[in-house]
């Protein structure tokens with residue numbers, strides 16, 4: 022099917038213009054989500070195709086050099102959008118040096134046929150390759166938007182390659198913008214694919230990013246930055262299941278700051294918040310990479326240590342207890358002393374165990390610590406370790 026080449030140019034221009042309108046106006050010129058740069062790219066894309074429709078009716082510079090440079094500008098904006106959506110610094114200078122090369126070289130080579138067509142095509146191909154490179158680099162884990170970008174840029178590459186092959190094969194006049202033939206129809210209508218797939222890919226990429234950011238916020242404790250109750254409990258269920266399946270030990274500890282209400286009452290809630298942040302920093306510094314710490318409640322934390330033995334878990338939690346009581350929280354001119362009590366459970370979960378039942382056992386041990394003076398660590402159904410009873414845990 023051979024279509025009238027200027028008509029294809031006009032239809033691609035329409036599609037790009039409508040998409041640009043949607044993203045710029047309806048997207049309210051929002052810069053942060055990358056839609057402003059996508060819209061700018063689509064606008065440049067539309068203008069390029071409008072100029073192409075004038076080929077043969079206006080100067081060669083306006084209908085060849087300018088639109089190809091505008092296409093380069095469009096692709097540079099699409100690439101900039103990938104950086105912006107990924108919240109990375111946009112390398113503006115580097116990205117727009119290619120459109121600049123395009124306009125300079127095409128102006129110089131305007132009166133040639135093959136060289137100018139090859140230069141225009143090769144620069145656009147390099148830019149499409151960059152889209153593929155950066156779309157895969159900034160791909161959201163588990164996301165799919167980058168696939169649209171890669172496929173869209175890949176199809177564009179094929180479209181341009183058709184032009185290059187035709188020119189190198191000695192049929193450059195067939196690729197004049199006012200000539201209609203099958204190759205021309207395929208090569209140019211691929212412009213619609215580029216516009217649709219790249220803009221849709223970028224919109225989806227932005228959506229994936231904001232969903233990931235929301236999910237991160239929904240599972241984080243805003244004060245301390247560690248996983249919140251929901252996140253740590255979900256992780257606990259996964260760990261319980263894994264330990265049961267692999268028949269390996271799992272250690273959990275419920276850590277509760279002592280007399281935290283008194284800290285709030287004496288120094289104020291801001292000081293209390295600072296104590297919570299400070300304690301979390303102290304704990305995090307001393308954990309292994311495989312351990313997980315989450316905020317279970319107000320001043321309660323849940324620590325998971327997969328694979329830890331009874332002795333290993335007790336030594337680890339006791340070291341944490343020591344570190345917390347040895348490192349008071351600096352708050353203004355003051356140093357606020359704090360300590361914690363912890364109940365520990367270690368074992369291979371049985372068929373009837375779940376996260377809640379293990380927490381209940383660790384909680385019972387914690388309750389005993391609180392009842393017997395605090396600042397101690399106790400094993401569920403077992404021994405007590407702590408400031409006043411450290412000798413009790415020298416097995």
Ligand SMILES: Nc1nc2c(ncn2[C@@H]2O[C@H](COP(=O)(O)OP(=O)(O)OP(=O)(O)O)[C@@H](O)[C@H]2O)c(=O)[nH]1
Nearest residue numbers: 277278279280281282283285290293294319320391
């Ligand atoms: N500053 C601050 N305080 C909090 C936060 N979350 C909970 N709290 C306070 O933590 C205090 C916990 O008090 P209690 O449950 O009586 O526990 P406690 O005073 O530590 O006493 P024991 O656990 O028995 O040693 C309450 O006063 C809560 O208001 C928070 O995010 N920031």
